[in-house]
Amino acid sequence: xxxxxxxxxxxxxxxxxxxxxxxxxxxxxxxxxxxxxxxxxxxxxxxxxxxxxxxxxxxxxxxxxxxxxxxxxxxxxxxxxxxxxxxxxxxxxxxxxxxxxxxxxxxxxxxxxxxxxxxxxxxxxxxxxxxxxxxxxxxxxxxxxxxxxxxxxxxxxxxxxxxxx
Numbered sequence: 664x665x666x667x668x669x670x671x672x673x674x675x676x677x678x679x680x681x682x683x684x685x686x687x688x689x690x691x692x693x694x695x696x697x698x699x700x701x702x703x704x705x706x707x708x709x710x711x712x713x714x715x716x717x718x719x720x721x722x723x724x725x726x727x728x729x730x731x732x733x734x735x736x737x738x739x740x741x742x743x744x745x746x747x748x749x750x751x752x753x754x755x756x757x758x759x760x761x762x763x764x765x766x767x768x769x770x771x772x773x774x775x776x777x778x779x780x781x782x783x784x785x786x787x788x789x790x791x792x793x794x795x796x797x798x799x800x801x802x803x804x805x806x807x808x809x810x811x812x813x814x815x816x817x818x819x820x821x822x823x824x825x826x827x828x
Contacts, residue, residue, distance in 0.1 A: 664680070664681040664700055664712060664714075665678050665679070665680065665681070665816070666678065666679050666680065666681050666683070666684035666713050666714055666715065666716055667714065667715045667716070667815075667816075667819045667822060667823075668684070668687075668693070668716055668718065669696065669715065669716065669717045669718065669822060670718055670721055670722055670724075671717070671718050671719065671720060671721035671722075672721060673717065673822065675822065675823060676718070676722060676724075681703070681712050681713060684713045684716050685703060685710065685713065687716060687718070688713060688716060691719070692718060692719060692720070693716040693717060693718050693719060694716065694717050694719065695711065695713045695715075695716055696713075696715040696716060696717050696822075697713070697714045697715040697818050698711035698712060698713055698714060699711075699712060699714040699816075699818055700712040700714070714816060714818045714819070715818065715819060715822055729801065730769075730801065730802050732767055732768060732769055732772065734754075734755050736802065737755045737769075737772045737773065737774055738752060738755065738774045740769075740774075740802050741773060741774035741797055741799075742774075743774060744774060744796075745774060745775050745776040745779055745796075746773035746774055746775060746795050746796050746797050746799070747773075747775060747776075747779040747783070747788070747793050747795070747796065748776060748778075748779055749796055750776045750778075751776060752774035752775055752776050753776060753777055754774075754775055754776075754777060754780055755772050755773065755774060755775060756772070756773055756774075756775035756779070756780050756783065757771055757772060758771050758772070758773060758787070758788060758795070758799065759771055759787060760785050760786070760787070762785055763785075763787075769799060769800060769801035769802070770799050770800065770801070771799065772799065773795065773797065773799050
């Protein structure tokens with residue numbers, strides 16, 4: 664069981680085990696915001712199993728760190744949808760082909776289906792007469808720094824909606 668940890672400003676900070684979450688709550692460092700699953704039975708208490716906790720103190724994060732480019736990150740940013748046709752994407756494509764000086768950057772990589780990738784080949788979208796369905800931009804926010812948020816629990820949706828910028 665995983666628990667979402669929110670910073671004092673309700674910003675997603677980390678995902679921890681429910682045991683670590685219980686320690687944070689019992690030591691007075693956090694408050695339970697949402698519970699779910701089987702309760703935790705201790706020798707003296709019966710506690711709800713936390714799914715979301717809120718820290719009492721604000722933790723400053725280094726925002727100067729840029730999110731590194733990865734295939735997984737590009738597919739996640741684009742919602743696993745092809746940037747050209749909108750179908751399910753399995754791979755990534757360079758908008759400006761590498762053979763023409765295209766870089767491996769957030770601005771030049773998009774999610775792409777195999778068909779569009781093969782048809783496009785070594786051409787630019789303008790040469791093919793295609794338009795991008797999304798603007799390839801680098802991701803922002805702390806949700807991109809937390810790998811466990813790729814497959815979030817449904818209980819977390821309301822806490823992640825505002826930070827998915």
